[in-house]
Amino acid sequence: MAFPDVGTFIIEDTTFGDDVTFEPNHHCNVGTTGVLCMPQYVLHRVDWMNKRNSKWVKFQSENTQPHNANQNHGGIFTLSPPDTILVIQGQEIENSFFPPGYVSLVSSKFNYLLSAPDNACVLSSDIGYGAIYDNGILCKLPLRSLKVYSRGLVSHSAPQLKVDVHFNNGGIDASQNIGFHQTGDDHQSEKQGYSLPVIPGTEHSYRLALLGGGGGGNIPDDWVIEFSDVVIGNRWNIEYIYLSLQGRTCGDIGLVSSHHDRKFIWSGTDFMRGDAWGNHGACVAADAMPKVECAAQNDGKILIGASV
Amino acid sequence: VLYNVRGAGIYIEDGNEMANSISYNVIICNFPFNDQTLHGCTVPGTSNRIADTSDNQAGIFSRAATNNLVGNRSANSFNGMLLSAGGIGRGSSYGKVCEPDSKMGRIEGNTFHGNGRFGTYTLGSNYPKLTDQSIATDGHNIDQSLCEGFDDAGNTRGISAAFQNNVDYHNAFVGHYMAGDLQYNGHQSHDNDNLIYWKESKVSEQLLFRDLSYFAFIACQVLILHCTLYRTLKMGALHILLVETTLRVIWRSPTSAHSS
Numbered sequence: 301m302a303f304p305d306v307g308t309f310i311i312e313d314t315t316f317g318d319d320v321t322f323e324p325n326h327h328c329n330v331g332t333t334g335v336l337c338m339p340q341y342v343l344h345r346v347d348w349m350n351k352r353n354s355k356w357v358k359f360q361s362e363n364t365q366p367h368n369a370n371q372n373h374g375g376i377f378t379l380s381p382p383d384t385i386l387v388i389q390g391q392e393i394e395n396s397f398f399p400p401g402y403v404s405l406v407s408s409k410f411n412y413l414l415s416a417p418d419n420a421c422v423l424s425s426d427i428g429y430g431a432i433y434d435n436g437i438l439c440k441l442p443l444r445s446l447k448v449y450s451r452g453l454v455s456h457s458a459p460q461l462k463v464d465v466h467f468n469n470g471g472i473d474a475s476q477n478i479g480f481h482q483t484g485d486d487h488q489s490e491k492q493g494y495s496l497p498v499i500p501g502t503e504h505s506y507r508l509a510l511l512g513g514g515g516g517g518n519i520p521d522d523w524v525i526e527f528s529d530v531v532i533g534n535r536w537n538i539e540y541i542y543l544s545l546q547g548r549t550c551g552d553i554g555l556v557s558s559h560h561d562r563k564f565i566w567s568g569t570d571f572m573r574g575d576a577w578g579n580h581g582a583c584v585a586a587d588a589m590p591k592v593e594c595a596a597q598n599d600g601k602i603l604i605g606a607s608v
Numbered sequence: 609v610l611y612n613v614r615g616a617g618i619y620i621e622d623g624n625e626m627a628n629s630i631s632y633n634v635i636i637c638n639f640p641f642n643d644q645t646l647h648g649c650t651v652p653g654t655s656n657r658i659a660d661t662s663d664n665q666a667g668i669f670s671r672a673a674t675n676n677l678v679g680n681r682s683a684n685s686f687n688g689m690l691l692s693a694g695g696i697g698r699g700s701s702y703g704k705v706c707e708p709d710s711k712m713g714r715i716e717g718n719t720f721h722g723n724g725r726f727g728t729y730t731l732g733s734n735y736p737k738l739t740d741q742s743i744a745t746d747g748h749n750i751d752q753s754l755c756e757g758f759d760d761a762g763n764t765r766g767i768s769a770a771f772q773n774n775v776d777y778h779n780a781f782v783g784h785y786m787a788g789d790l791q792y793n794g795h796q797s798h799d800n801d802n803l804i805y806w807k808e809s810k811v812s813e814q815l816l817f818r819d820l821s822y823f824a825f826i827a828c829q830v831l832i833l834h835c836t837l838y839r840t841l842k843m844g845a846l847h848i849l850l851v852e853t854t855l856r857v858i859w860r861s862p863t864s865a866h867s868s
Contacts, residue, residue: 307809307811563758567766568735
């Protein structure tokens with residue numbers, strides 16, 4: 301299944317049979333398609349009936365660009381919040397996509413997760429599931445996307461993004477340098493920046509800074525930050541992370557909601573209309589997005605034929 | 609039943625056609641695509657290379673998405689159903705239609721199988737929006753600023769739609785190039801080379817039609833237990849709609865001759 305690259309896909313009440321392979325970001329950064337290649341695929345009451353030991357997931361590993369600023373190995377597979385709670389409480393979900401106890405999967409390239417407390421994240425290859433999960437990282441915690449949209453950088457000189465994570469409960473603090481991502485060749489597209497999977501919650505905090513590139517490592521004020529997706533809060537509950545951006549403030553205490561503003565960012569055709577830079581996304585003064593109660597409105601099922 | 613039609617089986621040409629119901633038709637291409645003489649049901653030299661030739665011949669081809677396709681079956685074409693949305697209208701509607709932004713009609717209960725390329729297929733940018741396109745405007749977009757991605761406040765203009773209870777099997781692909789605000793509900797995709805193929809998307813619509821505010825992908829890839837499909841059939845109202853579906857094909861828009 302060749303999945304697309306932006307937003308959140310709730311896969312619900314669905315059965316997957318033998319020989320199915322999930323391919324995140326199928327076409328992300330081929331030509332000028334795709335944005336920052338960190339979609340969220342949320343599995344809700346999914347029956348994974350593929351019992352074969354073939355590859356269940358294939359993260360992107362090929363680069364079709366004339367540069368190496370390509371982070372298209374992103375993509376997060378994670379259980380829905382209700383299913384996650386069941387697993388964390390010790391229940392086993394029958395026919396789960398994940399091994400018992402695990403609720404999320406990302407590429408092995410996001411290795412900072414391996415320092416999460418209590419061995420919450422492991423390499424699938426270390427527990428005997430490497431072939432199935434493309435040697436990705438399995439976590440006992442939910443994962444969400446964090447994206448930083450930059451502008452004015454080019455592939456050969458863009459700095460890396462340094463990510464530091466600090467855990468409250470004695471976990472080893474973790475760091476990782478995230479490579480710059482640029483869709484298309486230099487100046488061919490405005491879609492560029494950084495993205496990574498993050499652990500939602502307030503038991504830890506993330507700090508982002510640039511490695512070089514001038515500006516003393518500060519994250520420019522006009523860059524746009526995006527955490528997760530409002531769909532999570534609309535369908536279930538709003539989630540939070542603590543986020544610190546070097547050289548910028550991020551609200552009073554750095555608490556970022558998954559319902560933060562997202563205007564002018566990406567319409568599917570229009571990207572970052574001028575008003576977006578420095579004014580929209582997270583860590584700016586813009587109002588949060590309105591809360592929608594999906595449960596009260598047909599439980600999220602879309603009525604068809606309403607338009608004609 | 610449409611059998612041995614050269615070019616597109618059912619063809620919706622200009623982009624301003626709206627609110628037609630195309631229901632319970634069977635489109636059969638009776639030649640293999642690799643037939644060295646007939647090349648499937650392709651035919652060169654018509655007024656629409658995409659719809660008719662080996663470029664993207666389709667059992668059902670539509671330049672506009674705002675029509676109802678219900679209960680149809682399309683087999684052995686190059687594509688089963690192609691909703692093409694890359695242009696600005698055609699013929700007398702040229703420049704008057706925002707094809708990528710047309711609302712989705714009711715697409716329910718169709719079966720696409722044995723097609724050499726896609727079964728369900730949307731090509732171009734399919735990002736349905738709430739615009740002023742209507743029967744009263746002859747299917748034209750009068751205020752084309754409504755086709756832009758954002759409104760003045762920065763909200764995306766999308767309007768969600770669902771592919772409901774369709775079946776795809778024995779096709780090479782099922783899905784889209786650039787598309788968003790779409791939901792698969794009760795979909796059965798089995799024994800296709802790519803059960804879903806989707807290049808680029810967007811964050812789902814949040815403000816317009818708030819009840820449709822999340823991007824659920826309620827697909828039923830059923831290889832083993834068909835009961836999975838039934839588990840997703842929760843919308844009894846849809847069955848009522850099915851009963852009320854017309855059996856006629858009504859062309860509300862005068863179209864230029866299609867030479868297939």
